[in-house]
Amino acid sequence: MAGSTPHPCLGRRVRRLSDPANEKDTALNVFALLHGVGSIGLFSSRAFVTAFVTAMLMRFGAELPWVSGSEMIVNVQGAPSWFTSDMTLTxxxxxxxxxxxxxxxxxxxAAIEQFDxxxxxxxxxxxxxxxxSATDAKFIEEASQAGYVDYLATFVIVPGxxxxxxxxxxxxxxxSEADEDDDIGIQKLISWAEDIGVIGGLVLLVLFPLAMLVLIGIVSGTLVLVRRRAETRxxxxxxxxxxxxxxxxxSALACPSCAAKNPSPRAIGFLGQSLDTPAPGPDAQAYRLVEKKRCPxxxxxxxxxxxxxxxxxxxxRVLADQAFVDGYVANVASRVPGVLSICAVLSSIPVIGLIPGVIIYRVQLVSPFRRYMPFARRMFLKGVVAILLFILIAFQWVPVAGAAVVPLMAIINYTAYRGALSKQLASAASAxxxxxG
Ligand SMILES: [Zn+2]
Ligand SMILES: [Zn+2]
Structure with a gap:
């Protein structure tokens, strides 16, 4: 990348070599450098949003209230570039x-993460x-002669x-392993926070470049450390x-290598992790493991x-034995009365009761079945259930009738997903x- 193909700014570099040096050029390219390094953390989160906001800031930054004060933005103005063209922005x-x-x-x-x-x-x-290319100037000429800019892109930004x-x-x-369908909604919440963080981070990178550089570095470093800790744990x-x-x-009932029984299996937590407390009993433990998407x-x-x-x-072979499947389904079914009572209490609180109610029945009654369904089946069920739920939610705000809404949602979802998984397992067994034979 650095050697064989000519850099886009090389042509201009030759033309502009005779230009007199000025302060503006230096400011422009401090922007290119700081943006390049600072946005590494942002690109890893939202690549297209980061690219879009960068191009927008370079094109229109001078017209925005706070950002226009930034020396970098003022200096970028008027620099013609493919990067800030209408076409690229669109x-x-x-x-x-x-x-x-x-x-x-x-x-x-999950599907797009593979290409990330x-x-x-x-x-x-x-x-x-x-x-x-938009900040093409003398600094780049000097820097490029030292291969600085190309090195930055090739050896810092891309691998970073x-x-x-x-x-x-x-x-x-x-x-997502712990909660594939995001029943609790925490992944969606984090996702929105990331959107805001990336856009805000870029604007702040322009306004307070050095402070933001440090902050992005700390956040990125923490991310890497947390990941490493979780892995080793x-x-x-x-x-x-x-x-x-x-x-x-x-938490295993038997050893995967020699099949010897585990004399004292431990209970598992909400995220599927082993706890310090002893397991409830071999059957209950096996159901619980399957529910947490682990081998029983x-x-x-x-x-x-x-x-x-x-x-x-x-x-x-997990969920292949009919007796085990019956026990697994019965285990989930035993929670129905309790979950419905809690849902009824939450449902009677207008509007705000809806969210915790939905989370509880999704985790307790739906997720144990839905985790084992392929994409097409889940989408089909979602569509069928959605129409009924939409009608129900419209009535949730009504004080007395509202109490029935979340329990009804729970029953509809539970029945639909339980029936669909039973059918899926039965057709697999007959196959x-x-x-x-
Ligand atoms: Zn063993
Ligand atoms: Zn196993």
């Missing part, structure tokens, strides 16, 4: 809007070229964005099996969104029988 604007929308849906978010490590560094690189994107994806992966939580010495989750035998994480499926560690 395309980036559309892509940024799509990026914001896409990150609000758990399924779409390639897309985000590329957009960061192109944006840096765009900023450089790549690295932070991986760290962020891994961290968010832990959240997961591994450290394993203990050697008493029979064969291989690592085993404390060795407690390994299950990766696929389908059932039945094979455990990646011990090979146990197995057909192929055997």
């Amino acid at each position: 395309v980036l604007g559309i892509l940024a809007a799509l990026e914001v929308l896409a990150t609000k849906n758990a399924d779409i978010r 490590p390639y897309v985000k560094p590329t957009i960061a690189f192109l944006t840096h070229l765009g900023v450089v 964005v790549w690295f932070l994107t991986q760290a962020r994806t891994a961290l968010f992966g832990l959240l 997961e591994q450290k939580s394993k203990q050697p099996c008493g029979a064969c010495g291989q690592p085993m989750y404390p 035998v060795c407690a390994e994480r299950l990766t696929d969104r389908t059932a039945p499926q094979d455990c990646p560690a011990c090979g146990h 197995v029988q057909a192929s055997a």
